[in-house]
Amino acid sequence: MSQVILDFLKTNYFFLLYFAVLVIALVRYERYFDSVLKYFPIFIGYTILTEALGYLIANFEDFQINYSEEYPYANNAFFNIYDWVFFFYFYTIFYKAIKVRNLKTPIKYGAFVYVIATAINPFFENWIIFPQTYALAVGSAVLIMAILLYLIDSKYRIEQNNLPLVWIGIGLLIFNLFFPIIMLIARHDPEFYQEFYLRQVHYVLIVVMYACFIMGFLQMKGNFSFEDT
Amino acid sequence: MFEFLKENYFLVFYGITFVVSLVHYPKYFDTVLRYFPILLAYTFLCELLGVMVRDYETFQIIYGQEFSNYNALIYNIFDFIFYLYFFYVFWKTNSNSNSREFIKYGGVLFVVASIVNPFFQDLRILPQSYAVLIGSLVLIGSILFYFFELHKKKVKLKNHRNLLFWISIGLLLFYSAYPFLISNWIWDATTYEEYNLREIHLALIGLMYICFLIGFFRMRRMKPIQEEEN
Numbered sequence: 405m406s407q408v409i410l411d412f413l414k415t416n417y418f419f420l421l422y423f424a425v426l427v428i429a430l431v432r433y434e435r436y437f438d439s440v441l442k443y444f445p446i447f448i449g450y451t452i453l454t455e456a457l458g459y460l461i462a463n464f465e466d467f468q469i470n471y472s473e474e475y476p477y478a479n480n481a482f483f484n485i486y487d488w489v490f491f492f493y494f495y496t497i498f499y500k501a502i503k504v505r506n507l508k509t510p511i512k513y514g515a516f517v518y519v520i521a522t523a524i525n526p527f528f529e530n531w532i533i534f535p536q537t538y539a540l541a542v543g544s545a546v547l548i549m550a551i552l553l554y555l556i557d558s559k560y561r562i563e564q565n566n567l568p569l570v571w572i573g574i575g576l577l578i579f580n581l582f583f584p585i586i587m588l589i590a591r592h593d594p595e596f597y598q599e600f601y602l603r604q605v606h607y608v609l610i611v612v613m614y615a616c617f618i619m620g621f622l623q624m625k626g627n628f629s630f631e632d633t
Numbered sequence: 634m635f636e637f638l639k640e641n642y643f644l645v646f647y648g649i650t651f652v653v654s655l656v657h658y659p660k661y662f663d664t665v666l667r668y669f670p671i672l673l674a675y676t677f678l679c680e681l682l683g684v685m686v687r688d689y690e691t692f693q694i695i696y697g698q699e700f701s702n703y704n705a706l707i708y709n710i711f712d713f714i715f716y717l718y719f720f721y722v723f724w725k726t727n728s729n730s731n732s733r734e735f736i737k738y739g740g741v742l743f744v745v746a747s748i749v750n751p752f753f754q755d756l757r758i759l760p761q762s763y764a765v766l767i768g769s770l771v772l773i774g775s776i777l778f779y780f781f782e783l784h785k786k787k788v789k790l791k792n793h794r795n796l797l798f799w800i801s802i803g804l805l806l807f808y809s810a811y812p813f814l815i816s817n818w819i820w821d822a823t824t825y826e827e828y829n830l831r832e833i834h835l836a837l838i839g840l841m842y843i844c845f846l847i848g849f850f851r852m853r854r855m856k857p858i859q860e861e862e863n
Contacts, residue, residue: 419678423674423675423678426670426671426674427671430658430662430667430668430670430671431668433658433662433667434662434663437659437662442659445655445658445670446652446655446656446658448655449651449652449655449670449674450652452651452674452677452678453648453651453652456648456677456678456681459681460637460681463685
Protein backbone atom coordinates (compact mmCIF):
# COMPACT_ATOMS: atom_id res chain seq x y z
CA MET A 405 0.00 0.00 0.00
CA SER A 406 2.71 2.50 0.98
CA GLN A 407 4.64 1.55 -2.15
CA VAL A 408 1.63 2.44 -4.25
CA ILE A 409 1.31 5.80 -2.57
CA LEU A 410 5.01 6.48 -3.12
CA ASP A 411 4.72 5.58 -6.80
CA PHE A 412 1.73 7.80 -7.12
CA LEU A 413 3.55 10.73 -5.53
CA LYS A 414 6.56 10.16 -7.72
CA THR A 415 4.58 10.67 -10.89
CA ASN A 416 2.12 13.25 -9.66
CA TYR A 417 4.03 15.49 -7.32
CA PHE A 418 3.42 18.46 -9.60
CA PHE A 419 -0.22 18.54 -8.73
CA LEU A 420 0.66 18.48 -5.06
CA LEU A 421 3.12 21.32 -5.59
CA TYR A 422 0.58 23.48 -7.43
CA PHE A 423 -2.00 22.64 -4.82
CA ALA A 424 0.40 23.73 -2.07
CA VAL A 425 1.04 27.05 -3.82
CA LEU A 426 -2.70 27.57 -4.24
CA VAL A 427 -3.35 26.88 -0.56
CA ILE A 428 -0.65 29.24 0.71
CA ALA A 429 -1.63 31.94 -1.81
CA LEU A 430 -5.25 31.81 -0.62
CA VAL A 431 -4.35 31.65 3.08
CA ARG A 432 -2.22 34.79 2.72
CA TYR A 433 -4.65 36.50 0.35
CA GLU A 434 -5.91 38.89 3.01
CA ARG A 435 -2.48 40.44 3.19
CA TYR A 436 -2.02 41.22 -0.47
CA PHE A 437 -5.52 41.48 -1.93
CA ASP A 438 -5.01 45.04 -3.21
CA SER A 439 -1.50 44.57 -4.55
CA VAL A 440 -0.35 43.73 -8.08
CA LEU A 441 -0.56 40.06 -7.13
CA LYS A 442 -4.34 40.31 -6.81
CA TYR A 443 -4.96 37.79 -9.59
CA PHE A 444 -2.18 35.40 -8.67
CA PRO A 445 -4.57 32.66 -7.41
CA ILE A 446 -6.38 32.72 -10.77
CA PHE A 447 -3.07 32.19 -12.50
CA ILE A 448 -2.32 29.18 -10.28
CA GLY A 449 -5.80 27.79 -10.94
CA TYR A 450 -5.25 28.13 -14.67
CA THR A 451 -1.91 26.36 -14.28
CA ILE A 452 -3.60 23.43 -12.54
CA LEU A 453 -6.21 23.14 -15.30
CA THR A 454 -3.59 23.26 -18.06
CA GLU A 455 -1.47 20.64 -16.35
CA ALA A 456 -4.52 18.41 -15.90
CA LEU A 457 -5.39 18.67 -19.59
CA GLY A 458 -1.77 18.11 -20.58
CA TYR A 459 -1.59 15.10 -18.31
CA LEU A 460 -4.72 13.52 -19.78
CA ILE A 461 -3.50 14.08 -23.34
CA ALA A 462 -0.02 12.76 -22.67
CA ASN A 463 -1.23 9.61 -20.98
CA PHE A 464 -4.45 8.49 -22.56
CA GLU A 465 -5.16 7.40 -26.06
CA ASP A 466 -8.75 8.45 -26.31
CA PHE A 467 -8.06 11.93 -25.05
CA GLN A 468 -6.31 13.78 -27.86
CA ILE A 469 -6.38 17.11 -29.63
CA ASN A 470 -4.76 15.98 -32.84
CA TYR A 471 -4.88 12.48 -34.18
CA SER A 472 -1.78 12.56 -36.36
CA GLU A 473 -0.06 9.21 -36.70
CA GLU A 474 3.37 10.70 -36.47
CA TYR A 475 3.02 12.63 -33.25
CA PRO A 476 0.56 10.98 -30.92
CA TYR A 477 0.17 12.35 -27.38
CA ALA A 478 1.19 15.86 -28.41
CA ASN A 479 -0.19 18.21 -25.79
CA ASN A 480 1.76 21.29 -26.72
CA ALA A 481 -1.09 23.39 -28.08
CA PHE A 482 -2.40 23.91 -24.54
CA PHE A 483 1.05 24.72 -23.28
CA ASN A 484 1.63 27.18 -26.11
CA ILE A 485 -1.48 29.07 -25.04
CA TYR A 486 -0.36 28.76 -21.45
CA ASP A 487 2.99 30.33 -22.31
CA TRP A 488 1.34 33.46 -23.71
CA VAL A 489 -0.73 33.88 -20.60
CA PHE A 490 2.28 33.16 -18.41
CA PHE A 491 4.55 35.73 -20.03
CA PHE A 492 1.94 38.44 -20.39
CA TYR A 493 0.74 38.00 -16.84
CA PHE A 494 4.21 38.43 -15.42
CA TYR A 495 5.13 41.28 -17.77
CA THR A 496 2.05 43.12 -16.53
CA ILE A 497 2.88 42.43 -12.89
CA PHE A 498 6.43 43.71 -13.09
CA TYR A 499 5.40 46.61 -15.31
CA LYS A 500 2.89 47.73 -12.71
CA ALA A 501 5.18 47.05 -9.76
CA ILE A 502 8.06 49.18 -11.05
CA LYS A 503 7.81 52.79 -9.88
CA VAL A 504 10.60 54.50 -11.77
CA ARG A 505 9.22 55.42 -15.16
CA ASN A 506 12.42 54.95 -17.13
CA LEU A 507 12.67 51.37 -15.95
CA LYS A 508 9.14 50.61 -17.16
CA THR A 509 9.52 51.34 -20.85
CA PRO A 510 11.91 48.47 -21.75
CA ILE A 511 9.25 45.99 -20.60
CA LYS A 512 6.74 47.50 -22.99
CA TYR A 513 9.07 47.16 -25.94
CA GLY A 514 10.12 43.70 -24.80
CA ALA A 515 6.52 42.54 -24.72
CA PHE A 516 6.10 43.88 -28.25
CA VAL A 517 9.11 41.87 -29.44
CA TYR A 518 7.63 38.78 -27.81
CA VAL A 519 4.34 39.28 -29.65
CA ILE A 520 6.20 39.46 -32.94
CA ALA A 521 8.17 36.33 -32.08
CA THR A 522 5.01 34.36 -31.30
CA ALA A 523 3.44 35.56 -34.54
CA ILE A 524 6.40 34.41 -36.65
CA ASN A 525 7.25 31.20 -34.83
CA PRO A 526 4.31 29.07 -36.14
CA PHE A 527 5.77 29.35 -39.65
CA PHE A 528 8.78 27.37 -38.47
CA GLU A 529 7.21 25.04 -35.93
CA ASN A 530 3.74 23.55 -36.15
CA TRP A 531 1.79 25.31 -33.43
CA ILE A 532 -0.44 22.35 -32.59
CA ILE A 533 2.31 19.79 -32.24
CA PHE A 534 5.53 21.48 -31.16
CA PRO A 535 6.51 23.89 -28.42
CA GLN A 536 7.34 27.30 -29.82
CA THR A 537 10.97 27.25 -28.84
CA TYR A 538 12.10 30.53 -30.43
CA ALA A 539 9.21 32.49 -29.00
CA LEU A 540 9.97 30.92 -25.62
CA ALA A 541 13.57 32.07 -25.81
CA VAL A 542 12.50 35.63 -26.58
CA GLY A 543 9.78 35.58 -23.94
CA SER A 544 12.13 34.29 -21.24
CA ALA A 545 14.79 36.85 -22.11
CA VAL A 546 12.28 39.68 -21.83
CA LEU A 547 10.96 38.29 -18.55
CA ILE A 548 14.46 38.05 -17.10
CA MET A 549 15.01 41.66 -18.08
CA ALA A 550 11.74 42.68 -16.43
CA ILE A 551 12.67 40.89 -13.21
CA LEU A 552 16.12 42.49 -13.08
CA LEU A 553 14.56 45.91 -13.67
CA TYR A 554 12.16 45.25 -10.83
CA LEU A 555 14.93 44.21 -8.47
CA ILE A 556 16.88 47.36 -9.36
CA ASP A 557 13.78 49.48 -8.93
CA SER A 558 12.84 48.05 -5.54
CA LYS A 559 16.29 48.99 -4.25
CA TYR A 560 15.24 52.63 -4.30
CA ARG A 561 12.75 52.05 -1.53
CA ILE A 562 13.71 51.17 2.01
CA GLU A 563 10.41 50.49 3.75
CA GLN A 564 8.65 47.72 1.90
CA ASN A 565 6.94 44.43 2.24
CA ASN A 566 7.16 43.09 -1.27
CA LEU A 567 8.76 39.79 -0.28
CA PRO A 568 6.27 37.63 -2.16
CA LEU A 569 6.96 39.49 -5.38
CA VAL A 570 10.74 39.41 -4.85
CA TRP A 571 10.60 35.65 -4.26
CA ILE A 572 8.35 35.17 -7.26
CA GLY A 573 10.91 37.14 -9.26
CA ILE A 574 13.78 34.98 -8.01
CA GLY A 575 11.90 31.77 -8.78
CA LEU A 576 11.01 32.96 -12.27
CA LEU A 577 14.57 34.14 -12.83
CA ILE A 578 16.07 30.74 -12.00
CA PHE A 579 13.50 28.92 -14.11
CA ASN A 580 13.71 31.17 -17.15
CA LEU A 581 17.51 31.18 -17.25
CA PHE A 582 17.52 27.48 -18.15
CA PHE A 583 14.05 26.67 -19.46
CA PRO A 584 14.43 28.04 -23.03
CA ILE A 585 17.82 26.36 -23.39
CA ILE A 586 16.35 23.03 -22.35
CA MET A 587 13.48 23.45 -24.78
CA LEU A 588 15.79 24.33 -27.64
CA ILE A 589 17.96 21.29 -26.94
CA ALA A 590 14.91 19.03 -26.62
CA ARG A 591 13.69 20.20 -29.99
CA HIS A 592 16.90 20.25 -31.97
CA ASP A 593 19.16 17.72 -30.30
CA PRO A 594 16.97 15.04 -28.69
CA GLU A 595 19.89 12.67 -28.16
CA PHE A 596 21.73 15.16 -26.00
CA TYR A 597 18.45 15.79 -24.20
CA GLN A 598 18.09 12.09 -23.43
CA GLU A 599 21.68 11.55 -22.51
CA PHE A 600 21.91 14.25 -19.88
CA TYR A 601 18.47 13.65 -18.35
CA LEU A 602 17.41 17.18 -19.18
CA ARG A 603 13.79 16.27 -18.56
CA GLN A 604 14.71 15.70 -14.92
CA VAL A 605 16.50 19.04 -14.88
CA HIS A 606 13.35 20.65 -16.22
CA TYR A 607 11.28 19.09 -13.44
CA VAL A 608 13.76 20.17 -10.79
CA LEU A 609 13.56 23.72 -12.13
CA ILE A 610 9.79 23.71 -11.84
CA VAL A 611 10.02 22.48 -8.26
CA VAL A 612 12.56 25.18 -7.41
CA MET A 613 10.38 27.88 -8.96
CA TYR A 614 7.27 26.88 -7.07
CA ALA A 615 9.25 26.41 -3.86
CA CYS A 616 10.35 30.04 -4.26
CA PHE A 617 6.71 31.12 -4.66
CA ILE A 618 5.82 29.30 -1.47
CA MET A 619 8.78 30.85 0.35
CA GLY A 620 7.62 34.33 -0.57
CA PHE A 621 4.17 33.83 0.86
CA LEU A 622 5.49 32.09 3.97
CA GLN A 623 8.01 34.79 4.75
CA MET A 624 5.83 37.82 4.20
CA LYS A 625 5.12 39.93 7.24
CA GLY A 626 2.48 42.59 7.36
CA ASN A 627 0.54 43.66 4.31
CA PHE A 628 1.54 44.11 0.72
CA SER A 629 -0.51 46.70 -1.15
CA PHE A 630 -0.37 49.04 -4.12
CA GLU A 631 1.39 51.76 -2.14
CA ASP A 632 4.25 49.41 -1.38
CA THR A 633 4.90 48.47 -4.95
CA MET B 634 -11.07 14.52 -26.54
CA PHE B 635 -14.60 15.89 -26.82
CA GLU B 636 -15.95 12.37 -26.55
CA PHE B 637 -14.12 11.95 -23.27
CA LEU B 638 -15.27 15.31 -21.95
CA LYS B 639 -18.85 14.56 -22.93
CA GLU B 640 -18.77 11.31 -21.02
CA ASN B 641 -17.15 12.93 -18.00
CA TYR B 642 -18.88 16.28 -18.21
CA PHE B 643 -18.83 16.60 -14.43
CA LEU B 644 -15.04 17.07 -14.70
CA VAL B 645 -15.68 20.10 -16.90
CA PHE B 646 -18.06 21.47 -14.27
CA TYR B 647 -15.45 21.04 -11.55
CA GLY B 648 -12.78 22.77 -13.60
CA ILE B 649 -14.96 25.71 -14.61
CA THR B 650 -16.37 26.22 -11.12
CA PHE B 651 -12.87 26.14 -9.66
CA VAL B 652 -11.60 28.87 -11.98
CA VAL B 653 -14.75 30.98 -11.57
CA SER B 654 -14.40 30.73 -7.79
CA LEU B 655 -10.90 32.20 -8.08
CA VAL B 656 -12.02 34.95 -10.44
CA HIS B 657 -14.61 36.11 -7.90
CA TYR B 658 -12.29 35.53 -4.97
CA PRO B 659 -11.77 39.26 -4.17
CA LYS B 660 -15.47 39.42 -3.24
CA TYR B 661 -15.29 36.86 -0.45
CA PHE B 662 -11.64 36.38 0.49
CA ASP B 663 -12.23 37.50 4.07
CA THR B 664 -15.45 35.61 4.71
CA VAL B 665 -16.27 32.20 6.07
CA LEU B 666 -16.02 30.78 2.52
CA ARG B 667 -12.41 31.88 2.08
CA TYR B 668 -11.08 28.33 1.68
CA PHE B 669 -13.85 27.21 -0.67
CA PRO B 670 -11.61 27.37 -3.80
CA ILE B 671 -9.18 25.00 -2.09
CA LEU B 672 -12.01 22.53 -1.62
CA LEU B 673 -12.99 22.93 -5.28
CA ALA B 674 -9.40 22.35 -6.43
CA TYR B 675 -9.22 19.29 -4.22
CA THR B 676 -12.51 18.04 -5.72
CA PHE B 677 -11.20 18.53 -9.22
CA LEU B 678 -7.96 16.65 -8.55
CA CYS B 679 -9.81 13.85 -6.76
CA GLU B 680 -12.22 13.36 -9.60
CA LEU B 681 -9.40 13.39 -12.12
CA LEU B 682 -7.70 10.67 -10.11
CA GLY B 683 -10.99 8.77 -9.75
CA VAL B 684 -11.64 8.80 -13.48
CA MET B 685 -8.15 7.57 -14.22
CA VAL B 686 -8.37 4.73 -11.74
CA ARG B 687 -11.74 3.74 -13.15
CA ASP B 688 -10.86 3.89 -16.83
CA TYR B 689 -7.26 2.89 -17.14
CA GLU B 690 -5.88 -0.49 -16.27
CA THR B 691 -2.34 0.61 -15.62
CA PHE B 692 -3.35 3.20 -13.09
CA GLN B 693 -4.58 1.57 -9.90
CA ILE B 694 -4.60 2.13 -6.18
CA ILE B 695 -5.31 -1.44 -5.15
CA TYR B 696 -3.82 -4.11 -7.30
CA GLY B 697 -5.89 -7.23 -7.14
CA GLN B 698 -7.76 -9.08 -9.85
CA GLU B 699 -11.23 -8.72 -8.40
CA PHE B 700 -10.83 -5.17 -7.19
CA SER B 701 -9.37 -3.57 -10.27
CA ASN B 702 -10.92 -0.26 -11.28
CA TYR B 703 -12.16 0.43 -7.77
CA ASN B 704 -11.76 4.05 -6.90
CA ALA B 705 -13.86 4.13 -3.73
CA LEU B 706 -10.95 4.94 -1.41
CA ILE B 707 -10.41 8.32 -3.07
CA TYR B 708 -14.07 9.25 -2.73
CA ASN B 709 -14.31 8.04 0.85
CA ILE B 710 -11.52 10.34 1.93
CA PHE B 711 -13.01 13.11 -0.16
CA ASP B 712 -16.48 12.72 1.39
CA PHE B 713 -15.05 12.88 4.87
CA ILE B 714 -13.27 16.18 4.20
CA PHE B 715 -16.20 17.61 2.27
CA TYR B 716 -18.76 17.06 5.04
CA LEU B 717 -16.46 18.37 7.76
CA TYR B 718 -15.72 21.49 5.73
CA PHE B 719 -19.38 22.37 5.35
CA PHE B 720 -20.17 21.58 8.97
CA TYR B 721 -17.49 24.12 9.83
CA VAL B 722 -18.91 26.70 7.39
CA PHE B 723 -22.45 26.46 8.74
CA TRP B 724 -21.26 26.25 12.32
CA LYS B 725 -19.41 29.54 11.78
CA THR B 726 -22.30 31.20 9.98
CA ASN B 727 -25.22 30.21 12.15
CA SER B 728 -25.52 32.35 15.25
CA ASN B 729 -28.43 30.53 16.85
CA SER B 730 -27.11 28.41 19.72
CA ASN B 731 -29.51 25.51 19.05
CA SER B 732 -28.31 25.23 15.52
CA ARG B 733 -24.66 25.40 16.55
CA GLU B 734 -25.18 22.63 19.11
CA PHE B 735 -26.90 20.55 16.46
CA ILE B 736 -23.99 20.93 14.06
CA LYS B 737 -21.43 20.27 16.77
CA TYR B 738 -22.98 17.02 17.98
CA GLY B 739 -23.96 16.03 14.44
CA GLY B 740 -20.34 16.51 13.41
CA VAL B 741 -19.11 14.34 16.27
CA LEU B 742 -21.67 11.68 15.35
CA PHE B 743 -20.48 11.80 11.76
CA VAL B 744 -16.83 11.37 12.76
CA VAL B 745 -17.77 8.41 14.97
CA ALA B 746 -19.79 6.90 12.13
CA SER B 747 -16.86 7.33 9.76
CA ILE B 748 -14.58 5.52 12.19
CA VAL B 749 -17.00 2.65 12.78
CA ASN B 750 -18.19 2.26 9.21
CA PRO B 751 -14.99 0.66 7.78
CA PHE B 752 -15.62 -2.37 10.01
CA PHE B 753 -18.77 -3.05 8.03
CA GLN B 754 -17.77 -1.84 4.59
CA ASP B 755 -14.24 -2.13 3.27
CA LEU B 756 -12.89 1.40 3.02
CA ARG B 757 -10.94 0.57 -0.11
CA ILE B 758 -13.67 -0.92 -2.26
CA LEU B 759 -17.04 0.28 -1.00
CA PRO B 760 -18.56 3.68 -0.36
CA GLN B 761 -19.24 4.27 3.34
CA SER B 762 -22.99 4.40 3.10
CA TYR B 763 -23.80 4.74 6.81
CA ALA B 764 -21.38 7.58 7.32
CA VAL B 765 -22.68 9.25 4.17
CA LEU B 766 -26.26 8.92 5.39
CA ILE B 767 -25.48 10.52 8.75
CA GLY B 768 -23.32 13.18 7.18
CA SER B 769 -26.03 14.11 4.69
CA LEU B 770 -28.69 14.29 7.38
CA VAL B 771 -26.56 16.61 9.51
CA LEU B 772 -25.67 18.70 6.48
CA ILE B 773 -29.30 19.05 5.43
CA GLY B 774 -30.22 19.92 9.01
CA SER B 775 -27.60 22.66 9.20
CA ILE B 776 -28.69 24.07 5.84
CA LEU B 777 -32.31 24.19 7.01
CA PHE B 778 -31.19 25.98 10.18
CA TYR B 779 -29.28 28.42 8.02
CA PHE B 780 -32.32 29.10 5.82
CA PHE B 781 -34.43 29.58 8.91
CA GLU B 782 -31.98 32.15 10.19
CA LEU B 783 -31.85 33.95 6.88
CA HIS B 784 -35.63 34.11 6.97
CA LYS B 785 -35.84 35.36 10.54
CA LYS B 786 -33.04 37.88 10.55
CA LYS B 787 -33.56 40.70 8.14
CA VAL B 788 -30.23 40.55 6.36
CA LYS B 789 -29.27 43.40 4.09
CA LEU B 790 -27.83 41.13 1.45
CA LYS B 791 -30.65 39.74 -0.70
CA ASN B 792 -30.76 35.96 -0.88
CA HIS B 793 -30.20 35.74 -4.59
CA ARG B 794 -27.08 37.88 -4.17
CA ASN B 795 -25.76 35.65 -1.41
CA LEU B 796 -23.15 33.10 -2.43
CA LEU B 797 -23.69 30.87 0.57
CA PHE B 798 -27.43 30.78 -0.15
CA TRP B 799 -26.82 29.36 -3.63
CA ILE B 800 -24.22 26.93 -2.35
CA SER B 801 -26.76 25.73 0.23
CA ILE B 802 -29.39 25.15 -2.44
CA GLY B 803 -26.93 23.16 -4.53
CA LEU B 804 -25.87 21.07 -1.54
CA LEU B 805 -29.47 20.50 -0.52
CA LEU B 806 -30.40 19.24 -4.00
CA PHE B 807 -27.49 16.86 -4.20
CA TYR B 808 -27.23 15.60 -0.66
CA SER B 809 -30.90 14.76 -0.27
CA ALA B 810 -30.45 12.16 -3.01
CA TYR B 811 -26.83 11.11 -2.58
CA PRO B 812 -27.18 8.66 0.36
CA PHE B 813 -29.99 6.83 -1.42
CA LEU B 814 -28.05 6.55 -4.64
CA ILE B 815 -25.04 5.19 -2.76
CA SER B 816 -27.07 2.68 -0.76
CA ASN B 817 -28.83 1.56 -3.90
CA TRP B 818 -25.52 1.00 -5.63
CA ILE B 819 -24.28 -1.19 -2.79
CA TRP B 820 -27.34 -3.27 -2.04
CA ASP B 821 -29.38 -3.33 -5.18
CA ALA B 822 -27.08 -3.01 -8.15
CA THR B 823 -29.71 -4.25 -10.60
CA THR B 824 -32.14 -1.38 -10.01
CA TYR B 825 -29.16 0.93 -10.05
CA GLU B 826 -28.38 -0.28 -13.53
CA GLU B 827 -31.97 -0.60 -14.65
CA TYR B 828 -33.01 2.94 -13.83
CA ASN B 829 -29.71 4.45 -14.94
CA LEU B 830 -29.14 5.90 -11.51
CA ARG B 831 -25.55 6.72 -12.40
CA GLU B 832 -26.84 9.20 -14.96
CA ILE B 833 -29.08 10.74 -12.31
CA HIS B 834 -26.15 10.92 -9.93
CA LEU B 835 -24.04 12.75 -12.51
CA ALA B 836 -26.92 15.03 -13.46
CA LEU B 837 -27.33 15.97 -9.80
CA ILE B 838 -23.64 16.83 -9.57
CA GLY B 839 -24.12 19.02 -12.64
CA LEU B 840 -27.13 20.67 -11.01
CA MET B 841 -25.25 21.32 -7.78
CA TYR B 842 -22.37 22.91 -9.63
CA ILE B 843 -24.75 25.01 -11.73
CA CYS B 844 -26.11 26.35 -8.43
CA PHE B 845 -22.54 27.15 -7.30
CA LEU B 846 -21.86 28.90 -10.60
CA ILE B 847 -25.05 30.97 -10.37
CA GLY B 848 -23.99 31.90 -6.87
CA PHE B 849 -20.61 33.12 -8.06
CA PHE B 850 -22.02 35.08 -10.97
CA ARG B 851 -24.78 36.78 -9.01
CA MET B 852 -23.00 37.33 -5.73
CA ARG B 853 -22.39 40.67 -4.11
CA ARG B 854 -19.60 41.35 -1.65
CA MET B 855 -20.09 39.16 1.42
CA LYS B 856 -19.68 40.21 5.01
CA PRO B 857 -16.27 39.53 6.50
CA ILE B 858 -15.97 36.91 9.18
CA GLN B 859 -15.47 39.27 12.11
CA GLU B 860 -18.69 41.13 11.55
CA GLU B 861 -20.69 37.96 11.37
CA GLU B 862 -19.53 36.88 14.76
CA ASN B 863 -20.69 40.05 16.49
